[in-house]
Amino acid sequence: MSALAHLPPTESGGRTVPAAPVRPRSRWLPYLLLAPGLVWLALFFVLPALTLVSTSLQTGSLDTGYVQTFEFGNYTSAWGEYWPQFVRSLVYAGLATLAALAIAYPLAYTIAFKAGKYRNLLLVLVIAPFYTSFLLRTLAWKTILADNGIIVETMQRLGILDLLSVVGLTTDDRVLATPLAVVTGLTYNFLPFMTLPLYASLERLDPRLVEAAEDLYASPFTAFRRVTFPLSLPGVVAGTLLTFIPAAGDYINAQLLGSLPSTAMIGNVIEALFLRVLDYPRAAALSVTLMVVIVVLVAGYVRRAGTEELV
Amino acid sequence: MADDTSGDLGIVRLTKAFGDTVAVDDLSLTIPQGSFFALLGPSGCGKTTTLRMVAGLERPTAGAIYLGATDITSTKPYRRPVNTVFQSYALFPHLSVFENVAFGLRRRGVKDVDAQVGQMLDLVELSGYGGRRPNHLSGGQQQRVAVARALINHPSLLLLDEPLGALDLKLRRQMQLELKRIQTEVGITFVHVTHDQEEAMTMADTVAVMNEGRVEQLGSPVELYENPMTTFVANFLGRCNMVDGRVVDRAGDTAVVEVRGHRMAVPSARMHAERDEVHLGVRPEKVSIVLGADAEQVPTSHNRLLGVVEDVSFLGVSTDYTVRLPWGPSFGVFAQNLDRDPRLVPAAEVVLHWAAEHTFALDATEPLEAGIDPDVRLGQVLR
Secondary structure, eight states, rough: OTTTSSSSOEEEEEEEOOOOOOOOOOOOHHHHHHHHHHHIIIIIIHHHHHHHHHTTTTTEEETTEEEEEEHHHHHHHHHHHHHHHHHHHHHHHHHHHHHHHHHHHHHHHHHTTGGGGGGHHHHHHOOOOOOOSSHHHHHHHHHHOOOOOOHHHHHHTTTHHHHHHHHHSOOOTTTTTSSHHHHHHHHHHHHHHHHHHHHHHHHHHHHHHHHHHTTTTHHHHHHHHIIIHHHHHHHHHHHHHHHHHHHHHHHHHHHHOOOTTTOOOOOHHHHHIIIIIIIIHHHHHHHHHHHHHHHHHHHHHHHHHHHGGGG | OOOOOEEEEEEEEEEETTTTEEEEEEEEEEEEETOOOEEEOOSSSSHHHHHHHHHHHOOSSSSEEEEETEEEOOOOOOGSSEEEEEEOOOOOOSSSSHHHHHHHHTTOSSSOOOHHHHHHHTTOOTTTTTTTGGGGGGGHHHHHHHHHHHHHTTTTTEESSSTTTTHHHHHHHHHHHHHHHHHHOOOEEEEEEEEEEHHHHHHOSEEEETTTTEEEEEHHHHHHHHHHHHHHHHHHHHHOEEEEEEEOOOOOOOOEETTTTEEEEEEEEGOSSSSEEEEEOOOOOEEEEEEGGGGSSSSSTEEEEEEEEEEEEEEESSEEEEEEEETSEEEEEEEHHHHHHOOOTTTEEEEEOOGGGGGGGETTTSTTTTOOHHHHHHHHHHH
């Protein structure tokens, strides 16, 4: 505001001109810039979230009408009945996140360091699936994983399916309608969300740092472990969050590629309670629980990864 | 130390091509153990590529690199007893200063890391900074961390790639002395790459001036400056006056070159031309300037030229005269301000003279402008 106050008054025509008062910048400008976002969030996030919490504490039925009774029993009964789907959601989302990380890291690394002039083309290809509808892409996997399809037959022949059925990922010598199909669908659908942040953090990594590590007696593998990977952690954290959070709440993959109820995720339960059973309070209670669980998991994860210490 | 060749760096007919561009062209050099060696040249002359090949970060297209008797041409960088101080340092941003310096020791599984890192931080005067992150340090401090991180491994060879380029002038001077002190203290061979001739001359025992992938001339800073063998070296290492002449006598210790009727003596050790057409050169600070009326003061043994003062710039410690010769070219004179002649003003007719031993002669087929910084050349044209 008074940044110019220390400057001596300017001379002009031999006469001292008093410094003109500097017009202060509007104090309201930051709030003005924030306003659209704040209004949007208030209307379409805070308000619905409050309604959701309020609904989760009501009793009654659609016929008799819902009454606000602060019925915390909704939470205990919903959790008691649906905790297996909850755990399953977290396990499926976790597996899909790990699989996506395993696929996306080498992919992002190659695009960032080895692709040369094909870099932009490859990036477009990563996003290309978004040009088709989410639903269609997921349905396409039904064909890919079909019982008499080439993939499943190859897996049968190589004995991979037997192996996977031992850990419970597949059943009945097939892939469709098993947990594996759901995890595969989740991995596929959220892969770009993993790849892009990884690429962004690898791309800005100075290749001279890797050279410096190798100059200082680190083998290429050690250089990766000590320099490249730690410096790509912000991308790993962002990518895993962008994959895990939506995957944990997803219900399309479980519905189209899995077999309900044996592969039902919490999203499927919430969908059923809201749209078919019309048990709004317990559906809302499950939604709130999912939100809280994810926030707690994410907070713990980000804290352990220590991303705030990274540049 | 000078007799021990077991740690000499030998570069033998080294070539590196990137596609059609030859960055380093059939380069051969021997760098004695314990010396402070500078590779000096303009950007794109191949000096950094040479350094990277010695470090193992670039594979030569042809040729070999020896460390003592060992051929290290295809040794992986992490197996070479060579460490590098990178341009803009390349410090690990996720590690503390301490861990940056300890990096090489840890990779080699060395014991007593704490003590060694402590000592090294003392050497570069950064004790107490071990816990900080590199990006919380100033440019000069980062530079010293980079030196410590390389030196702690006691390499046979320390490579410095424009290590002072990112620093401001004052800090650069200070770090030049600092690096020189460290080199004297540890006795490791330093190979320093720079485009700054002043930096190379201040720090190095031996300088190789590089141009277009080749070494133009190699020698001590004094040799290179006083007795350049090519127009590129003459111009790159400072300002230089050159006029065209013709050799009329090569017999004896002193050759005679005729420049527009003036006979100039040139010691034969400073004749660097096979042909008779030469550029006759002399550095501006070697030239004395007297008013035409005082011509009888000029020692008879001196080479002399007549001219007219065109411009006088007073620089405090010295005065910079630009003198126009009768047939066109201009001649620069730096005169110390001992007893400045106030009559030396533009349009004054003057005699320029200098001792024969400061004269050198270069092959006239070489371009006169080689090695002049384009910015400086533009400045001269504008003036």
